[in-house]
Amino acid sequence: MGTIYIDGKPYEADPQNNLLHVCLSLGFDLPYFCWHPALNSVGACRQCAIKQFKGEQDKKGKLVMACMTPASPDTRISLLDPDAVAFRAGIIEGMMLSHPHDCPVCDEGGECHLQDMTVMTGHDYRRAEFQKRTFRNQDLGPFLNHEMNRCIQCYRCVRFYRQYAGGKDLNAFSINNTVYFGRNEDGVLENEFAGNLVEVCPTGVFTDRTLKQHYTRKWDLRMAPSVCGHCGVGCNVTLGERYSLLRRVVNRFNSEVNGYFLCDRGRFAYEFVNSPNRIRTPQLDGEAISGEAAEWEFQNLTSSRDRLIGIGSPRASLEANFALRQLVGADRFFAGVESKEWTLITTMIDILKRGPARSPALNEIEHSDAVLILGEDVTNSAPRMALSLRQSVRQQPMEIAKKLQVPLWMDDAVREVVQDQRGPFFISAPFATRLDDIAAITYRAAPDDAARLGFAVAHEIDANAPPVPGLHEKMRAMARVIADALKKAKRPLVVSGPSCRSLAVVESAANVAKALCGFSQPAMLGLLTPECNSFGLALLGAHALDEAVALTGKDATVIVLENDLYRRLPLEKADALLGSAARVIVLEHLSNTTSARASLLLPAATIAESDGTLVSNEGRAQRYFSVFPHQAEVRESWRWLRKPQWSSLDDVLSDLAKEVPQLAAVVNAAPSSKFRVDGAKVPREPHRASGRTAMTANLTVVEPKPPVDPDSALSYTMEGAPLQPPGALQPFFWSPGWNSIQSVNKFQSEIGASLRTGDPGVRLIKPSGKGEYFTQIPSHFVRREREWLVIPIEHIFGTEELSQHAPAIATLAFKPYLALNASDAGSLGLANEGEELEIELGGAKHRLPAKILPDLPAGVAGIPNGLDFAFGEVFPTWRRIERVS
Template identity: 70%
Template sequence: MGTIYIDGEAREANDKQNLLHACLSLGLDLPYFCWHPAMGSVGACRQCAVKQFKDENDTRGKLVMACMTPATPNARISIRDPEAVAFRAAIIEGMMLNHPHDCPVCDEGGECHLQDMTVMTGHDYRRTRFPKRTFHDQYLGPFVYHQMNRCIQCYRCVRFYRNYAGGHDLNSFDIRNTVFFGREKDGVLESEFAGNLVEVCPTGVFTDRTLRQHYTRKWDLRMAPSICGHCSLGCNITMGERYGVLRRVVNRFNSEVNGYFLCDRGRYGYEYVNSKERIRDAMLDGKRISGDEAEQQLQTMISGGKRLIGIGSPRASLESNFALQRLVGKENFFAGVALGEWEALTAAVDALRTTPARIASLHDVEESDTVLILGEDVSNSAPRMALSLRQATRQQSFEAAAKLRIPLWMDDAVREVAQDQRSPLFLAATGATRLDDIAAKLYRAAPDDIARLGFAIAHEIHSSAPEVPGLSNEILEAARTIAVVLKSAKHPVVISGTSSRSIPLIQAAANVARALCDSGLRASLSLVAPECNGVGLALMGARPPQEMFDSAKDATVIVLENDLYRRFLRSAVDDLFGSAERTIVLDHLANETTARANLLLPATTIAESDGTLVSSEGRAQRFFQIFPPQPELRESWRWLRDHAWTSLDDVLKAMADEALQLAPVIKAAPQESFRIAGAKVPREPHRYSGRTAKTANISVVEPKPPADPDSALSYTMEGAHVQPPAALQPFFWSPGWNSIQAVNKFQSEIGDALRGGDPGVRLFESSSGGSYFNAIPAPFTPRKSEWLLVPAQHIFGSEELSSHAPGIAELAPDPYLAMNAAGAAKLQLEASSEVEINLGGTAYRLPLQIAPELPDGVAAIPDGLTPARGAELPAWTAIRRAQ
């Protein structure tokens, strides 16, 4: 830190940063476009000009770009200097020369950074008479809507898309005032982070196409903090609702987790909440009944003296799972997770709780200088982590830049220094992944062989790790090279996960992390878990799923937010329901399991619920109701609650009393009794409109706003409009800053944690106990007439809920079976010919795809996307041409 003088006033500023960063961190308003806190400065837009003076005697000074000038101690600048003010106004006027008269029909309007900056500089009247330049627009897929006329050529989009997210198909074309940002031709944007363009673009060139289908301005949205439910990373999001319809998802900054960006599954998967498949009424044996009747029926059914069996869910909140566990008793509460997946998950949680390594948050992953990925396709199973990994590979170039004394915020210069230099990322995977292009070394093998490589690396790093018998020279050599590089790293990170359902993989990753720690390195470990609350369910101490099939006989089975047909063999589930006395199902989307229910209870989605999810790093984070559900809908924990509980806080208290390891969950967010100046935190912005008209068609009498017994958020626009604790931050808005970039005003320093600390609590940290895992698998040997069928993850389609969103469904691949060309040749099959496989006694037909990356003897089918989705994978199966 050093002292700088802004308009004659001495202020403290971070001397490792630039003047724009310093000014914004101090809460001063200085307009900018091309600079982005996560992407640094390039000085392209010339908007943040300030006057800099040599010393206190200098009165003339010179104009400098604040984003390109370091905040060196004793720097003297003026934001208010008339020349600087006039310069900034002139720049805006220049940008507005060609800006179309679109604001009324532009979806960015009301949260537009260009609008904010134009107002900030005072440019309010158009003086030019010349015709405006125009562009043709492109179709960019179901998520991003393109209107190129609005562009101000700040280059943020291509800098994000190409430099930050590693995409290739968006570029700048042409020259001078006709620079065009788009694809070479119309088509779906390839990057799985393309949705961030909506927030990165300071104006309306890239807008949210799903929002356009049900457009509402930001000021009209009822918003609340939520957690993404589409993978295990627990990215923080803000959802917005109007007229009972969920309108959109935007990023909610959390410096430890998602930072400024989300993946497209998280941003656009929300539409399942508005799906026609939603269950809106309670049903008793196919007949619609009222909520109160359903409540009574439930009471009779569970108090009938029959044994109760509860089947929990990795996509339901901790509270809902706990309420069910409490209702049926610990010994009757089973994890509703596929057998192999459950074993991998418990192994992962076990590994995380005993590892001496730091459990990596996404921020830790980003700061790691060497990466080892063992068998997890993170771009598809936990996509946001892939974006962090792309930043991690820049760490080495940061050192090179530091040697040349180039500050890290000087983005273009740092990239110029880096050229193609990347920090080592070692990637071992069964098939092709979207990170292959940044991998220093690629290793393709079956999961067991990848695990063996991992065990071998651990042994090479530290001799106390178990040795792998019978290693080929080639793998030993690879393990040695990787071990040497890992040992020379400062902050290595090891990543694996449960999506291959392989316990050895997870244990190998844990061994590498332990070996690194034993060698005195500050290593971290990250294990991707299934679904949004898999880790939470594992921490609850649910009984393994295989035992539920035997114990369900003549019992009342309660299924919590879970489509068992997706996870278990059809015949097994049919038997389970057939042998059970009665079935009670709670869910929000109709599926095959809900069709089997005797009593179907309509549950709420994340958007209409309060609860807690535990992310794969063990971070418990609270999500809040965005809007009150329809009267018949209730949160699952509310349906199943103990009658002593009246609110979420009661559930949390009971949970903390019962399960010690879950006790910190209470601290994930302030309790209901939290007040600021005696008032709750409003979910609605102060300019929320239509209060006296929106329900006037039903009744002209305005209804009382709904009460919220579960959280410190209110359903009105009244309340203290000051910064609440980060976990309760319903949206980012600050006077003069209507766009998402208002987040600047809520951070302790730009890019740093939200004031008062980021939301969420970690349930476990690295421990000192534990030991190396010894169960080293035998090498994978291809079989003569059988293939090892492994699940392949897909960002669009593999996750159950998001695949109900039309845009995601459009991008999901068709079912397929993939194998390499040698395998296909052996079977005399060619691409797209029908093949037949047999899983769990059922034959399935799938079109063949040739995937050259797959190792011999291994075939892959997309997870959750084929008719065979209930079958246990990986499995050995014969593959033959379909007759």
């Protein structure tokens, strides 16, 4: 640390940082556009100009760009110098020359970085009399709205899209003052992180198209801290609601997890909450009944304890699962996941608990310097993690920049040094993945062969690891290359998961991680989970769903918690389980096949209307909070299932901590409902929220009492302490003069570092021992005559259950297909892609159009995970495939 002088006053500053970073960290208001904490400095917009002085005697000084100047010790700068102030005002005036007169109809208005910066520099009157240049817009798909007139040419969009997220189809076109940001033609932006442009763009060029359908200004949104429930990563999000309609999702900064970015599934899947398929009234044998009657009926049906079978859910909160487990007893509590997947999940938890490798947070993944991915297409199964993995390949080449003393924040210079060099990154997956472009080695193999590669790598690192019998020399050489690279790395990372439905793949990844840990560096082992609370359910403890089938009978009442059993079990098994039971009670948000079979159907609150805890694949327990009170007859699942003595979520959590010691720490995931900031609750509404006395005046002019939240320290109104609450309770980012999401700068201990009041979440899994090597090594994959090994292929849009109910996501969901490689397709006599193939799935023959995946290993076929007639199939499975003649 050194001392720098800002307008004559001394401040401590890290010389590794630039002056903009330092000034913002110290709380100064300095306008900027092209700089972004995750994208660093390029010095393009000239907005952060300040005066720098040579010494105490220098009164004249010179203008410099704060973002391009290091905060060396004894630097003397002035933010308030009249020259600097005039320069900054001039830059804004220049940018505003062609900015259209749109603010009243612009979706960015009220949370616009350009508005904020314009006000900050004091530019308030247009002097220019020239014509404004205009652009034609493009249709960029269901997620983003494009309005190029508003562009100020800061280049942040293409820098994020191309350099950070690895996208190819967004670029800068034309020259001079007509630079255009778009695609070469209209079309859906291909990259899975395109939605971040909404937040990256400092003005309204890229705005949320789903929000446009039900537009509300940021100041009118009631907002709450939540956790994304559409994959296992557990990104922190902020939900926004108005008039009991969920309006949008924006990123909620957590330095350890998602940082500044989300994936498109997480950002746009929220609309399932508003779906017309929502179950909103309790039903008894198909007849709508009142909430009270439903509660009475539920008590009645569940009072004979010994005949209850509870089926939990990996997408329901810990509290809801726990409440069900308490109701039915641990012996009759089932995970709601079929046995193969359940074995995978429990094995993964076991591996992480026994150690030695630690499961990394996304931030650690970003900083790992050698990566081996075994059997996962991360972009489709845990999208946000793929964005972090993409950053990891820059870690090793950036060492060269460090040696050349190029500051790492000087983005263009670092990219010049790094050029096309990439750190070691290896992928073994059955088909081409979206991260292949950064991989040094990609190995296409059937799950068994991917596992064999993993085991071989482990053996190459540590001779004590079990050797792979009958290993091909070529594969041994590949394993050696990978092993050497991982051994040399300082922060090696192994990523695997359940997508291949192969225990061997996960075990081989565990072996590699263990071998690396024994070698020298503490290796990290990132294991993906299929759903948002898979690990939570596993830590709670449950039996596999298949076992419930044996227990059901004429005297049994089956309670299904937020789970569609027809997605989990083969049709006949699910029918047997539900059909032979005397009563079926279903708690669910959206109608599905299971809810149709319920004798008592209870409407369950979604993640947006309830509080709860989810455990991410990192083993991090994070609390989510309701953004609006649920409607009359809808209740949180745990409330339907509750014990009489539970009155609030705190009671459930304290019982949970007592009953399940390994989950005791979840109580600390967020402050309890008793917590107060300065004697008051934390307001969910910003102080500018409007319309309080008119919103419901059409129903009755008498204003209702504001809803009370007994479960959290958040209030549903704007009343509360205007102070920064603990990270887990941060409902939105907003600071005086900083209306856009970039106000997060004001809440961080330092730019890019943790929130001042701590990042949300507690880690539950700590590696406790040295672990042991797995020795069950599968033999080489051998293809069969006329039969194919069918594997499921994950899709970011279409695989996950709830997100499909969001209209924007549904339009991009996969079309059914059956994938084969070119030679296999040839052997079946297929001439063209799209010709129909016949395959038996879920007990019936189905026709699917063929898709050629050139990389798929011979003898392996792929179908998209999420096909409705393939639910309940236990993959991988051998199937005959015939051409429809």
